[in-house]
Amino acid sequence: xxxxxxxxxxxxxxxxxxxxxxxxxxxxxxxxxxxxxxxxxxxxxxxxxxxxxxxxxxxxxxxxxxxxxxxxxxxxxxxxxxxxxxxxxxxxxxxxxxxxxxxxxxxxxxxxxxxxxxxxxxxxxxxxxxxxxxxxxxxxxxxxxxxxxxxxxxxxxxxxxxxxxxxxxxxxxxxxxxxxxxxxxxxxxxxxxxxxxxxxxxxxxxxxxxxxxxxxxxxxxxxxxxxxxxxxxxxxxxxxxxxxxxxxxxxxxxxxxxxxxxxxxxxxxxxxxxxxxxxxxxxxxxxxxxxxxxxxxxxxxxxxxxxxxxxxxxxxxxxxxxxxxxxxxxxxxxxxxxxxxxxxxxxxxxxxxxxxxxxxxxxx
Amino acid sequence: xxxxxxxxxxxxxxxxxxxxxxxxxxxxxxxxxxxxxxxxxxxxxxxxxxxxxxxxxxxxxxxxxxxxxxxxxxxxxxxxxxxxxxxxxxxxxxxxxxxxxxxxxxxxxxxxxxxxxxxxxxxxxxxxxxxxxxxxxxxxxxxxxxxxxxxxxxxxxxxxxxxxxxxxxxxxxxxxxxxxxxxxxxxxxxxxxxxxxxxxxxxxxxxxxxxxxxxxxxxxxxxxxxxxxxxxxxxxxxxxxxxxxxxxxxxxxxxxxxxxxxxxxxxxxxxxxxxxxxxxxxxxxxxxxxxx
Ligand SMILES: Cc1cc2nc3c(=O)[nH]c(=O)nc-3n(C[C@H](O)[C@H](O)[C@H](O)COP(=O)(O)OP(=O)(O)OC[C@H]3O[C@@H](n4cnc5c(N)ncnc54)[C@H](O)[C@@H]3O)c2cc1C
Numbered sequence: 001x002x003x004x005x006x007x008x009x010x011x012x013x014x015x016x017x018x019x020x021x022x023x024x025x026x027x028x029x030x031x032x033x034x035x036x037x038x039x040x041x042x043x044x045x046x047x048x049x050x051x052x053x054x055x056x057x058x059x060x061x062x063x064x065x066x067x068x069x070x071x072x073x074x075x076x077x078x079x080x081x082x083x084x085x086x087x088x089x090x091x092x093x094x095x096x097x098x099x100x101x102x103x104x105x106x107x108x109x110x111x112x113x114x115x116x117x118x119x120x121x122x123x124x125x126x127x128x129x130x131x132x133x134x135x136x137x138x139x140x141x142x143x144x145x146x147x148x149x150x151x152x153x154x155x156x157x158x159x160x161x162x163x164x165x166x167x168x169x170x171x172x173x174x175x176x177x178x179x180x181x182x183x184x185x186x187x188x189x190x191x192x193x194x195x196x197x198x199x200x201x202x203x204x205x206x207x208x209x210x211x212x213x214x215x216x217x218x219x220x221x222x223x224x225x226x227x228x229x230x231x232x233x234x235x236x237x238x239x240x241x242x243x244x245x246x247x248x249x250x251x252x253x254x255x256x257x258x259x260x261x262x263x264x265x266x267x268x269x270x271x272x273x274x275x276x277x278x279x280x281x282x283x284x285x286x287x288x289x290x291x292x293x294x295x296x297x298x299x300x301x302x303x304x305x306x307x308x309x310x311x312x313x314x315x316x317x318x319x320x321x322x323x324x325x326x327x328x329x330x331x332x333x334x335x336x337x338x339x340x341x342x343x344x345x346x347x348x349x350x351x352x353x354x355x356x357x358x359x360x361x362x363x364x
Numbered sequence: 365x366x367x368x369x370x371x372x373x374x375x376x377x378x379x380x381x382x383x384x385x386x387x388x389x390x391x392x393x394x395x396x397x398x399x400x401x402x403x404x405x406x407x408x409x410x411x412x413x414x415x416x417x418x419x420x421x422x423x424x425x426x427x428x429x430x431x432x433x434x435x436x437x438x439x440x441x442x443x444x445x446x447x448x449x450x451x452x453x454x455x456x457x458x459x460x461x462x463x464x465x466x467x468x469x470x471x472x473x474x475x476x477x478x479x480x481x482x483x484x485x486x487x488x489x490x491x492x493x494x495x496x497x498x499x500x501x502x503x504x505x506x507x508x509x510x511x512x513x514x515x516x517x518x519x520x521x522x523x524x525x526x527x528x529x530x531x532x533x534x535x536x537x538x539x540x541x542x543x544x545x546x547x548x549x550x551x552x553x554x555x556x557x558x559x560x561x562x563x564x565x566x567x568x569x570x571x572x573x574x575x576x577x578x579x580x581x582x583x584x585x586x587x588x589x590x591x592x593x594x595x596x597x598x599x600x601x602x603x604x605x606x607x608x609x610x611x612x613x614x615x616x617x618x619x620x621x622x623x624x625x626x627x628x629x630x631x632x633x634x635x636x637x638x639x640x641x642x643x644x645x646x647x648x649x650x651x652x653x654x655x656x
Pocket of ligand 1: 248270288291305342490
């Protein structure tokens with residue numbers, strides 16, 4: 001395998017001025033790590049391609065996807081989709097060692113690619129896989145990494161401006177990696193929108209060897225136990241979400257949220273205190289430290305709308321707040337509000353929908 | 365067995381207020397806590413020590429007052445505490461933080477015995493990056509196990525560890541060799557109530573305090589602001605939406621009428637929702653929806 005040139009970090013003070021060292025000047029193009037475990041591409045990768053496209057166009061460079069996997073067959077569909085969702089180029093690393101995600105070989109594959117082909121920007125999903133990989137890759141390359149960004153842009157000097165929540169979500173900050181390359185960022189699922197799919201679009205594929213055998217990898221995957229379909233909360237990708245908060249007053253009353261969700265074919269979730277109280281499981285928490293959602297309709301019953309909750313739901317098309325307090329913070333970002341007791345409104349709403357839907361279905 | 369748990373002292377951000385005019389953080393009087401995610405790591409470490417014997421060292425990098433967090437960790441049962449504190453560390457981002465902690469971990473290894481396991485929390489509530497753990501692992505060449513829901517097996521003699529790791533869409537059962545870096549998933553355990561003896565011991569214990577030089581760090585350009593490739597250029601408040609929520613008029617209406625009014629308003633604003641609900645209702649044919 002060709003020995004990749006070792007990138008040296010800038011010497012001395014990082015500084016707040018842009019003084020990109022010469023050996024980084026050749027770094028060009030925007031890359032997105034395509035996450036494809038068990039055949040399917042994680043939608044966050046497409047969302048990143050959408051965002052990456054804008055950055056690449058602004059910079060006047062190419063957008064590339066990086067696809068890693070165990071066999072050509074296993075990644076064929078992912079490669080096709082990467083083009084169809086916007087990439088000009090796809091880099092692939094294929095080796096049986098990469099069949100399951102493991103930190104060691106994936107870090108090696110990614111850092112070798114970066115050192116060889118030198119992208120200026122590298123985006124990853126802030127999923128368990130993406131975060132596991134991003135930290136290792138950034139440390140190996142000794143470059144800057146901004147995690148969980150909510151907005152990405154290119155500034156006047158051509159640098160990546162990565163905005164993320166800070167101080168527990170109460171403020172936003174914009175972070176730059178001025179003098180190191182690549183500029184790395186992760187983005188959580190559903191924070192960015194999905195691009196249009198251009199059926200049949202193709203482009204250049206560049207394959208790179210892994211250069212590592214199974215014997216070189218210490219960590220072994222003994223088993224993969226897929227989540228049961230029924231247990232999985234599909235909150236991030238649900239079209240309709242109904243959620244409850246402390247205003248429901250008891251775990252028993254939370255059933256009212258589930259009832260409404262059942263009639264609407266919705267996913268249900270809640271605010272963080274409900275997880276802490278054990279009313280709902282952790283994977284149903286909505287907000288900054290839970291799931292980010294982007295549904296067509298979000299109904300929030302008895303939720304005050306704290307900033308940490310707000311950042312997780314702002315991508316919803318239509319937000320309905322059911323709250324006894326007309327001045328609750330949620331009124332600042334909801335579209336519709338019912339100022340009343342959620343414990344009474346929820347069953348009435350469930351019944352109204354049930355009636356309406358059964359009557360219209362019979363008629364239709 | 366020697367286990368080190370990296371913890372961070374964070375402001376209890378539930379209580380952080382932003383000055384409405386100047387837009388700055390009002391930190392005065394905000395109480396600090398141990399980053400809640402780190403407590404899952406600490407508890408797991410204590411359980412392993414109780415089972416296999418050995419010692420648990422807690423390590424933090426921070427200002428002198430971060431000593432409070434270390435003493436708190438000792439009240440839960442940690443045996444030793446190391447505080448890495450120096451003005452050279454101010455302004456560290458994740459890369460600089462993982463450098464300093466990795467150096468301190470080397471020194472801990474030399475002085476108190478090589479750790480078999482280094483724990484960190486899944487992420488912190490103030491930085492929230494989840495990157496420091498993997499950074500430490502890479503620098504010390506530890507095998508990396510993140511988002512661990514359960515340590516199912518540990519064999520100190522064979523130097524192997526088997527864990528259940530939360531992956532996308534399932535659980536990965538991984539086996540690897542010690543030494544490892546583990547980040548624990550939240551909810552994987554519950555921090556114990558410390559004993560009275562531990563509380564007394566914590567109050568009197570000597571916290572080991574190291575400056576950068578004490579920890580053997582020679583290259584100060586890798587620390588703090590200077591060692592941080594990322595630069596925070598701007599801090600600001602999120603834009604308020606210009607429009608407030610439109611309240612459904614509820615005066616003199618029964619609950620049923622209110623519900624009806626909301627449904628009408630929803631379908632008027634977003635007509636495709638009705639079709640979506642109906643399609644779902646059709647799949648439920650013969651089940652409860654049909655008999656409404
Ligand atoms: C670092 C950090 C991260 C966090 N991450 C998250 C996160 O990811 N997600 C999250 O949700 N929170 C998060 N939080 C917590 C957040 O700050 C709030 O404390 C939490 O969202 C409040 O939950 P709530 O709205 O259910 O409860 P409350 O704030 O207590 O609000 C209850 C609401 O119910 C209303 N109410 C009362 N009675 C009724 C009734 N009968 N009918 C209708 N309404 C009623 C009240 O008017 C009030 O508005 C985080 C906090 C911190 C510090």
